[in-house]
Amino acid sequence: MSFAKENKWDKVFEKSDKVEIKKVNFKNRFGIVLAGNMYLPKDLEKGKKYPAIAISGPFGAVKEQASGLYAQTLAQKGFITLAFDPSYTGESEGTPRNIASPDINTEDFSAAVDFLSIQENVDPEKIGILGICGFGGFALNAAQIDTRIKATVTSTMYDMTRVSAFGYNDSIDENARYELKKSLNKQRTLDFKNGTYAKAQGLPDKLNGDEPQFVKDYWNYYKTKRGFHKNSINSNGNWNTTSTLSLINLPILAYANEIRTPVLMIHGENAHSRYFSEDAFKKLKGDNKELLIVKDANHVDLYDNLEKIPFDKIEKFFKENLK
Numbered sequence: 001m002s003f004a005k006e007n008k009w010d011k012v013f014e015k016s017d018k019v020e021i022k023k024v025n026f027k028n029r030f031g032i033v034l035a036g037n038m039y040l041p042k043d044l045e046k047g048k049k050y051p052a053i054a055i056s057g058p059f060g061a062v063k064e065q066a067s068g069l070y071a072q073t074l075a076q077k078g079f080i081t082l083a084f085d086p087s088y089t090g091e092s093e094g095t096p097r098n099i100a101s102p103d104i105n106t107e108d109f110s111a112a113v114d115f116l117s118i119q120e121n122v123d124p125e126k127i128g129i130l131g132i133c134g135f136g137g138f139a140l141n142a143a144q145i146d147t148r149i150k151a152t153v154t155s156t157m158y159d160m161t162r163v164s165a166f167g168y169n170d171s172i173d174e175n176a177r178y179e180l181k182k183s184l185n186k187q188r189t190l191d192f193k194n195g196t197y198a199k200a201q202g203l204p205d206k207l208n209g210d211e212p213q214f215v216k217d218y219w220n221y222y223k224t225k226r227g228f229h230k231n232s233i234n235s236n237g238n239w240n241t242t243s244t245l246s247l248i249n250l251p252i253l254a255y256a257n258e259i260r261t262p263v264l265m266i267h268g269e270n271a272h273s274r275y276f277s278e279d280a281f282k283k284l285k286g287d288n289k290e291l292l293i294v295k296d297a298n299h300v301d302l303y304d305n306l307e308k309i310p311f312d313k314i315e316k317f318f319k320e321n322l323k
Contacts, residue, residue: 001026001115011064012227013304018042019075028087028111030104035091036084036112037063039075040121049123051322052080054112058303059100059134059160060234062090065227066132066303070155073306074130077315079322080122084112086135090231096197098233099243100134102141102161102250109135109142113149126150126322130314132303133273134158136265140280141252143259151321152259153314155266156302157277164247169275181248188242199238214272217300227304253280262288262321266310268297288321 001024009015022038044050053074055067063071063083071083086108087101088094109129117124128151131139136157143152166172172180191197203219204211211219221227222234230236263284267277274293281291294301294308301308 010229011068012229013069013072016072016076019072021072024082024115026111026115028104028107028114030087030107032087032104033093034084034087034108034111035063035093036082036115037068037071039068039071039081039083041075041078041080044080044121048121049126050078050080050121051126051128051318052082052116052119052122053128053130053318053322054109054116055081055083055130055132056086056108056112056138057132057135058156058234059158060089060232060239061133061222061303062229062231064229065232067135069304070130070132070309073309073311074315074318077311079318080116080119082112082116084108085231089233096240098199098237099240100160101243101246102138102252103246105135105138106141106145106252109139109149110146113146117148124148128152128318128322130155132156133299134160137161137252137276137280140256140259140263143261143263144253144255147261149261151262151264151318153264153266153317154277154280155309156268156271156273156299157265157280158273159253159276159280161247161250161252162276164244165249165251168272177248181245184242184245184248188245191242197240197242200241200243202238203234212272214299217298221300221303253283256280256283257285259284259289260286262317263290264314264317265289265291266294266302266314267291268294268299268301268308270297271299271302273299290317
């Protein structure tokens with residue numbers, strides 16, 4: 001575990017003068033060193049314990065993008081926040097690079113809770129998590145297993161195991177999934193033989209105009225000045241093709257009905273991915289769960305559109321449930 005002062009500004013959003021930022025490193029349970037940025041309100045009182053929030057996502061993004069924006073904004077509202085890069089991506093360690101794991105990426109959230117729990121200015125009984133896009137699904141999965149997490153927010157959530165196994169809108173049947181598995185396992189053999197990892201298709205360098213609207217939305221965030229970051233897989237790289245295998249084989253929300261702590265799920269009215277949040281929300285039990293649909297918002301609006309992201313609602317939710 002280490003700390004360093006943030007110097008050069010390398011984020012895709014404007015810096016706030018109301019927070020202090022520290023670069024930190026901490027290990028997860030698998031021994032992978034994760035890199036994060038801690039956002040601290042500048043008016044912290046010495047000796048006082050504060051509520052804290054661990055934040056990650058979107059899937060294929062880095063802490064200098066949307067998760068950092070959420071972290072900085074919530075730090076301005078009085079929380080200690082931690083935006084971190086998941087294992088195998090960004091500045092976090094782990095090889096091979098650019099792979100995902102429903103197990104390890106869920107563990108990454110718990111590792112962030114480990115780290116926050118021992119900070120001298122954090123109340124370990126007041127820790128929440130926030131997951132964006134694919135890490136919204138992993139955040140719910142973490143809330144299923146980690147009882148130290150007192151409140152969970154998901155924003156524009158994807159269930160990466162569902163979309164990997166069934167395709168968008170559950171369009172892949174068992175036979176098509178079998179053919180997909182055959183193709184991925186054939187590639188696995190080739191990767192081992194060649195000593196390299198084939199790359200999955202990423203966002204195009206240029207749009208031809210025929211892409212689905214949600215692909216255009218992604219491109220307009222990751223491939224333009226708005227959200228481009230050199231460390232981001234979606235901006236400047238590709239996932240490993242065989243990374244999909246573990247996602248296909250493991251549904252992450254099997255025990256979502258057992259989450260006893262408060263959950264706030266946020267999704268855009270016009271998002272292609274809206275059904276992920278709506279279906280996951282149906283599994284949740286208890287009167288401390290809420291689904292908020294943001295009018296006229298698409299999937300990517302909730303990455304960085306400050307007129308669409310309901311930060312006042314998120315602030316109220318965490319303040320009511322981390323006290």
